[in-house]
Amino acid sequence: MATLNVPPVPPSPRDDAIALYTAFKGFGCDTGVVINILAHRDATQRAYIQHEFRTMYSTDLLKRLSSELSGKLETAVLLWMHDPAGRDALILRQCxxxxxxxxxxxxxxxxxxxxxxxxxxxYHSKFGVYLEHEIERYASGDHKKMLLAYLTIPRSEGPEVNREIAEMDAKVLYKAGEKRLGTDEKTFVQIFSERSAAHLTAVDHYYNSMYGHSLKKAVKKETSGNFALSLLTILQFSANPAKYFAKMLRKAMKGLGTDDTRLIRVIVTRAEIDLQHIKAEYLKKYKKTLNDAVHSETSGHYRAFLLLLLGPNQ
Known part of the structure; x- marks a missing residue:
């Protein structure tokens, strides 16, 4: 469930474009007006505003935002202005x-x-290169194999699970990992890239019941580095996406200093999808609202923008 709060009858994209242009005029930018408009518009509305702004003022709204804003607020707002797929493409390109x-x-x-x-x-239409080729270039070893397989192999997204196959997969993974000396990484790549989220969750259940501990624990024992990270990410996201992202947000804010890049990435990419569920998981796991955590780790207009995307403190 999204946290994005769009007015029941939002102003026209033309009115929004005019309001933004007015906020940019004069000495300094009326940042409060800018974030109040943009943080309350969905992806389609933001695209229409950009189109109207270009039509009316013969300039790119993103370029104007970049010149008017700065620092972490600029990063967050510019990322927010893209549609979900375009945003993911941009994030991956940068990463x-x-x-x-x-x-x-x-x-x-x-x-x-x-x-x-x-x-x-x-990704290909934006940057003129194939994402697979980029992964080939920058990743290596079993991690590269896992990313390429996960990216290119179609998987079911439904809740249906064949219990017999799930139980068999659990046995196969045990034989490929804990039962033998050394690890058969190819088997892990195959099962983790080909099976649906619901199926992997069932495999984890059978693994636990047959071998007395979770598949997650086995992955940590049998693999390492970025390969282990990819398997654990797939496993945790499959079981509970909101809980996975709650952990990522906690990781961004835990300890000395804040990983603002991760904080922005998760809040901005999930605000129109499931940030409400992530907030609930965060509260349940860490006994503190996500709004309060973000409030204590950020400041100024940057804080205000993230809190607008997060919605009411609950």
Missing amino acids: LTAENLEATTEVLCSRTSSQLQYLRQV
């Missing part, structure tokens, strides 16, 4: 060129099969 394979893994392994198929098309 891959910076060789940030942890963030690349987070994004790729926490998207549905249909989202990934569309993302591949958008």
Whole structure:
């Protein structure tokens, strides 16, 4: 469930474009007006506003926002202005060129099969290169094999599970990992890339009942590095997407300093999807509202923008 709060009768894109242009005029930008408009418009409305702004003022709204805003607020707002697939493509481009394979893994392994198929098309049309070729270039070893398989192999997204196959997969994974000396990584890649989220959750259930501990624990024992990270991301996202992202947000804000890049990425990409559920999981797991956590870790207009995307403190 999304947290985005759109007015029942939002102003026309033309009125919004005029209001934004007015906020930019004069000495300094009326940042409060800018974020109040943009944080209350969905992806379609934001696209219409950009179109109207270009038509009326012969300039790109994103370029204007970039010149008027700065720092973390600029990063968050510019990311927000894209549609979901275009935003994911941009995030991946930035992560891959910076060789940030942890963030690349987070994004790729926490998207549905249909989202990934569309993302591949958008990435190619935006940047003129295939996402698969970028992964070939920047990733390596079993991690690369896992990302490429997960990106390209279609998977069911329904709740249906064949219990016999799920039980068999649990046995196969045990034989490929804990039962033998060394790990048969190819088997892990095959099962994790070909099976649906519901199916992997069932495999985890059978693994636990047959071998006395979770598949997650087995993955941690048998694999390492970015390969382990990709398997664990797929497993955790399959079981409970909201809980997975609650953990990512906690990781962004825990300890000394805040990982603002991760914080922005999760809030902005999930606000129109399931941020309400993520907030509920965050409260349940950490006994603190996500709004309160974000409030204590951020400041100024940047804080105000993220809190608008988060919706009421609950």
